[in-house]
Amino acid sequence: MVRFLPCMCSNVELDELQDQMQKLLEKQNFITTWDPETMLPPHTDVILEANDGRLVHAHKSTLMGKSVEFKNMFSALKDIVNPQVVKMDMDHRSLEAFIHFFYTGHVKDDVMTELADKLLRASDKYGIVLLHDLCQEKLMTLIHPDRIFQYFLLGNKCRAEQLVHSIISFVANNYCDISEISGYNEFLKDDPTLVAKLCNGVVKKLKVRLSDHHVKGNVTKHE
Structure with a gap:
C-alpha cells in the first residue's frame, strides 16, 4: 500500500519561505554588486x-x-x-x-x-x-593522471589538505604501482620527501580497505 506523507509546510509557510528567500537574494545582490x-x-x-x-x-x-x-x-x-x-x-x-x-x-x-x-x-x-576552500573543491574535480604530482605538490605547499587526501584516494583507487604515473621519475628527483608522503598515504588507504574487506568476509562466513 502506498502512503503519502503529509505536506510539512502550509501554503502560508511556503509563502513566508519564498519571501525570505527573495529577501536573501536581494541582500546578496546588494552586497556583491558594485558600480564599475x-x-x-x-x-x-x-x-x-x-x-x-x-x-x-x-x-x-x-x-x-x-x-x-x-x-x-x-x-x-x-x-x-x-x-x-x-x-x-x-x-x-x-x-x-x-x-x-x-x-x-x-x-x-x-x-x-x-x-x-x-x-x-x-x-x-x-x-x-x-x-x-572553493579552489580546493574545483581542483578535486580536475584531478587527472597527468596532474597528480603537480596538484600534490601544490596541495602541500598551500596547506590544501582536502586536495591532498583526494589525490591519495585517486592514486589508491587507480594504480597498482605509483611509478606508473606520468612524471614520476621527475617528481622523485625534485621532491623525494613528498613522493614518500604520497606512497605512505596510499599504503594506509589500501591497508584500511583490506582490513574492511577482511571484516566483511568474516561477517559473511558467520552468517
Missing part, C-alpha cells in the same frame, strides 16, 4: 601591478578588511601618498579574478576551472579561507 565607476580612479586608493605590468585598481579598506596580509602590508606603507602601487606576483587575469572575489565572493566557473591553481596560491598567501 567606483573601481577606477579617483575613487580607488591602491593600484596592484601584475607581473606582466598591467594594473588592477582597488580600495585598501576592502582588501585590509578581509586579509590580515593586506592589512599588515598597507599599515607598513601608511605614510606613502595615495594611490599606492603594489607589485603582485600574479599574472593580470589571476590578479583581476582574485581582487574581484574581495568584492563579490564569487569566481565564474570557467575562470575557476582555468585559474584554480593560481587562485589557491593567492588565497593561501593572503589568508582568504573561503576562496581557498
